[in-house]
Amino acid sequence: MTIALQAQPPRDAARARRFHWVAHSMRLLPIVPALLFLLLFFIVPVGEILQGGLFSADGTFGLAQFERIARTPVYAKVLWITFSISFLTAAISVLLGYPVAYLLSRLSPRSRERWLLWIMLPFWTSYLVKTYAWMLLLSKTGVLSTVALALGLVSRTNGTIPSLTGVLIGMVHAMLPLAVMTMLPVMRGIDDRLAQAAETLGAERGTSFFTVFLPLSSPGVAAAGLLVFISSLGFFIVPALLGSPKETMIAQLVISSVLELFDMRFAGALSTVLLVCSIVIFLVYDRLVGLSSLTGEVRDKRRGSRAHGVKLALLIAAGRLTAPLVKRRMTGAAPAERGFGPLRLYTFAVLAVLVAPVLSVIPYAFTRSDFIAFPPKLFSFKWFGTFLQSPVWQSALIRSFEVGLGTAVLSLALGLGATLALTRMSQRASKPLFALLVAPLIVPRIVIAVGLLYLFARFGLTGTNAGLVIGHTVLAIPYVVVTLAAGFRQFDWRLDDAARVMGASPVRRIATIVLPLLMASVTAAFLFAFIVSFDDLTIAIFVSGGINTTLPKQMWDDIQLAVTPTLAAVSTTLVVLIALVVFISSRLRRTTR
Known part of the structure; x- marks a missing residue:
């Protein structure tokens, strides 16, 4: 009996350590999808760039490309x-x-x-x-x-x-x-x-x-x-x-x-x-x-x-x-x-x-002239009609909205889980993970775009909405994480602990406590992710493909040919959209306070 009693504490200690490890792993689980996403669509494409530059035009391994740059x-x-x-x-x-x-x-x-x-x-x-x-x-x-x-x-x-x-x-x-x-x-x-x-x-x-x-x-x-x-x-x-x-x-x-x-x-x-x-x-x-x-x-x-x-x-x-x-x-x-x-x-x-x-830019959108001149001859809505009735501009506008909404939903889902996990970690563990999550904000976009082109070309994602959503989500995750992190810093976690003591499941606590109290930050993160996608040109140039493109890419194609009043109408529409997003975000922050 004495031996059994003496052997019991080590088993209890081992059980406690396993329970602590499982509990710690469960806290890390929400950040795993975001890390896997960035691994596949950020780290791997950057690695593709390093690998691609080491091959010459005929596929021979070497430093010929860099020698060409140096010479x-x-x-x-x-x-x-x-x-x-x-x-x-x-x-x-x-x-x-x-x-x-x-x-x-x-x-x-x-x-x-x-x-x-x-x-x-x-x-x-x-x-x-x-x-x-x-x-x-x-x-x-x-x-x-x-x-x-x-x-x-x-x-x-x-x-x-x-x-x-x-x-x-x-x-x-x-x-x-x-x-x-x-x-x-x-x-x-x-x-x-x-x-x-x-x-x-x-x-x-x-x-x-x-x-x-x-x-x-x-x-x-x-x-x-x-x-x-x-x-x-x-x-x-x-x-x-x-x-x-x-x-x-x-x-x-x-x-x-x-x-x-x-x-x-x-x-x-x-x-x-x-x-x-x-x-x-x-x-x-x-x-x-x-x-x-x-x-x-x-x-x-x-x-x-x-x-x-x-x-x-x-x-x-x-x-x-x-x-x-x-x-x-x-x-x-x-x-x-x-x-x-x-x-x-x-x-x-x-x-x-x-x-x-x-x-x-706004007055030029209402000019009666067929060309840009100062001062503009006001007042006409025909350039907005040209913009909204053109099949090319319509297609670009619709695709930008579709990709923007898809990007906002995906980046918010990944960013919310990642930020939720970061708030439960120690500062020593959260810093490197936070650095990885915001790394796409620091790496030049052109590098990410070329890397995604390498990757998507092999999987047939070039020219698809899915490819655009993935590329824009890589760019949007840092904005979502930073916006949500500011909201989580003001969140009273004692409310979540009280619900957990009352028996509420993690999903129920997030749905009934965390999200309602952080709705302003969540909405702001959603809007910022949408704007990042809606405004992006770099990824769109390499990934959109074909005639059916996004609104910024269509503007880029047109602006290199001529500076027209139609572009002024498109620009005015974008300015109004941005103003609405900024106003809504500001109202949400004020309501939260």
């Missing part, structure tokens, strides 16, 4: 141009967006939400619509040239496009909202009382900003610069429509290799170069800043070092130089009332520049 000076020049334009876009976007993010972070939640509405509108507006707007504004017969000529500011004008200036204007306009939205969460987490404490100890306002706020906000600045730079590497719409051959970027060469030269292996080699460069950038970024800064965490290994001391001395000197420019001090005033007059004026000007080009 041809034009490819090195294009790569240099790509990095130069991407770096300038990131630098200008961060510099222009920092004051905007700073102001928004200091405002009350209600005021900040009103400003964010105007940032979200150009943020979610199609790249094609924004580029089309700049074509109307910057061309030789565009609005700016015509107004300048009429006012006598210039005697003659050649327009701003095609040129490097036009490319930078278009790319900064597209990326500036992303920079602001990336820096804002980090700035909101900085405690106001730290700057007040520095001023109480005698620091000038400029000194307290440069020595307290700026260092604490540097992770957001670094993260914004990284995301804008990586996103810009895969750009092709803006340089193709606003630039000259001197501003050709590597994504344009990839598209040309596939659609014009039908050389998929060389396109794979070019995509591999772009992917490897992105990885090198990430490694350097991690070495200098730390990838943890993408989540707003600060890692300063050089604290106390000589470099850190020099940096601090420069910041203090900058604060002292700017102190005479600051007349008002922050002594007891509310955050929204601390002398932000000039900053509000600057932010208003930036938002006006962001929104005005998008809205400038």
